[in-house]
Amino acid sequence: MSSTTTLPTWLQARQQAAQQRYESTPTPKRGDEAWRFANIKQLNFENLTGIPAPADPADLISRSVGIENPVAKFVFLNDELIHSKISLADAIICLPLVEAFEKHSDLVEQHFMKQETRLGSAKYAALHEASVRNGVFVHVPENQIIDGTIEVHHWISGGVTIFPHTLIVTGKSSKVRVVDIFHSADTETSGLAIAFNDLCAGQNSRLDYIAIQALNEVSRIISINETSTARDARAKGFVLNTGAAWARNESLSRLEGPGAHSDMLSVSIPAREQEYDQRTFQHHVSEGAYSDLLYKNTLYGHSKTVFSGLIFVDEKAHHTDAYQTCRNLLMTDDCEANSMPGLEINADQVKCSHGSTSAQISDEEIFYLQARGIDPVRARQLIARGFSVEVVERLEDEAVESLVLSYIDEKFNGIAKD
Amino acid sequence: MSLQINNLHATLENGTEILKGVNLEIPAGEIHAIMGPNGSGKSTLSKVIAGHESYVPTAGHVLLDGIDISEMSIDERSRAGIFLAFQYPNEVPGVSNANFIRAALQARLPKGEEIDAVAYYKSLYEKMDLLEMDRKFTGRAVNEGFSGGEKKRNEILQMMMLSPKYCILDETDSGLDIDALKIVAKGVNAMRSPERGMLLITHYQRLLDYIKPDHVHVMAEGRIVKSGGPELALELEEKGYDFLKEPALA
Secondary structure, three states, X not given: OOOOOOOOHXXXXXXXXXXXXXXXXXXXXXXXXXXXXXXXXXHOOOOOOOOEOOOOHHHHHHHOOOOOOOOEEEEXXXXXXXXEXXXXXXXXXXXXXXXXXXXXXXXXXXXXXXXXXXXXXXXXHHHHHHHOOXXXXXXXXXXXXXXXXXXXXXXXXXXXXXXXXXXEEEOOOOEEEXXXXXXXXXXXXXXXXXXXXXXXXXXXXXXXEEEEEEOOOOOEEEEEEEEEEOOOOEEEEEEEEOOOOEEEEEEEEEEXXXXXXXXXXXXXXXXXXXXXXXXXXXXXXXXXXXXXXXXEEEEOOOOEEEXXXXXXXXXXXXXXXXXXXXXXXXXXXXXXXXXXXXXXXOOOXXXXXXXXXXXXXXXXXXXXXXXXXXXXXXXXXXXXXXXXXXXXXXXXXXXXXXXXXXXXXXXXHHXXXX | OEEEEEEEXXXXXXXXXXXXXEEEEEEOOOEEEEEOOOOOOHHHHHHHHHOOOOEEEEEEEEEEOOEEOOOOOHXXXXXXXXXXXXXXXXXXXXXXXXXXXXXXXXXXXXXXXXXXXXXXXXXXXXXXXXXXXXXXXHOOEEOOOOOHHHHHHHHHHHHHHHOOOEEEEEOOOOOOOHHHHHHHHHXXXXXXXXOOEEEEEEOOOHHHHHOOOOEEEEEEOOEEEEEEOOHHHHHHHHXXXXXXXXXXHO
């Protein structure tokens, strides 16, 4: 934490406890259920130099391209704020986390990292809690509708670890959309991000969160999402993975009131030797709630994905609607997609389904596009892009969809040049 | 100027011979129809002309305006001027119709040249209006959730946009109600031109009430067994394929 800021007492105490928890929690090992099929070697962080590389903030700010006219924009370099521009109503709190700790300590305390990290990375969540230096705090009061998008860029420069934290709280009948984008300042240096996003969707509110992970291909990221959705609230979480050597995403959505609705969406396009490891948990605590998960992976080269998802319906969560789908498109014979969908139902009258598929593009599909004059390489690319577009369209915001697609197209263009 | 098929033989990958020496010439400006019972090789012929890789051409040639296209890939044949309207058009999820047709047109341009978007949409909308297609079809994924009739109309739309030299329509009438058939026929007739040849593959004479062919051929057992004028279609309709008295057809 910045030395000029005095941290609230509660946070100091929690950071100390978290540090102890980090140290006493064993490192995940082969054979741990939560790390099945995972590449445990990626949890060895010894190759990080710990030395930040000098970077020109002006250059990074100019490279922080996102949507046109975001309602707020933040750019962080190694967790230090280097740029911010906010045009929001006064009632809305939208601040760098370090400032929010100071100005809105009680409000932050009410919501900051409230859920137990249960999908395998408890140790790294503890490290995050102990080390968090910055990020963004958004609090939207009752009935405030933000039509635009809040955009946050996180840059890693050098062989360091960043701990970006995004905490979003929506009051009753409010609405907000936040995009986090993770970048590396250069293409050669291995960095690490241990990122956390806390999403608390209040009653009848609408909360959209989009994470775009476009780190360089020698960096790693552990990204933990925890969402709570109150009565009649609608939360939408979307993750795009195009970058990093290895990414681990853990996403937990708790449906806490009747009529709560949670969309959990992801698009991953690993190529070469990239590995993406995703674990999800749809926790139906309340009766009459709805969750829908759609994860799509398009695998190139020798890449690898792991998807492990669980729908868990508590005893009293009657009339639950819960769906979970993971689809893998295998673009080469050497890629590897592992899927472990799961379901545990302890209530009555529920509608649940889960499934995963892995397939290659069929010759007949290619034939159709070729018969229109499109060469087979481009045909495969169009089909693969379309496969991802089906998820992106569920964002239901043209500007953000275009932004996400620009990262997807950049990835496909890179693959085409290989 | 013609699409010429000379002694074309083709087998399945397992060696079963489907085309057993097809000879056919479709001059530019003419519409030919091929009729024939199920399993006679009509659809296979259309796919082999388009270059489908599940069939192995074992003898013969396909000449497009005198140029042998037998060694060309599927997409090269398309760009050279062959268009196949599919009997069962594929769905392409996540790719909008407008982007799909645009990609097909783009593939015909020299590298570095871009489609003029304004002119493109103008042309697209004109053709959609003719085919009585709602504008919403531009944004919908190719053929996804389309009815049978909508898919066929979409094939004709693509054909009109790509403006090929030779069009092969594989059972475009199947699954169409009479109103949809009329609209599809309107599109095909609008494409009639002295510079363009067309081959209609169909089971039924009905299509030929709306698209008048210059010549009708009957295919059986992997060969063209009879050729004639439009009256041949009526004769087939009346008497059935048995009248050809080919023992193999019994």
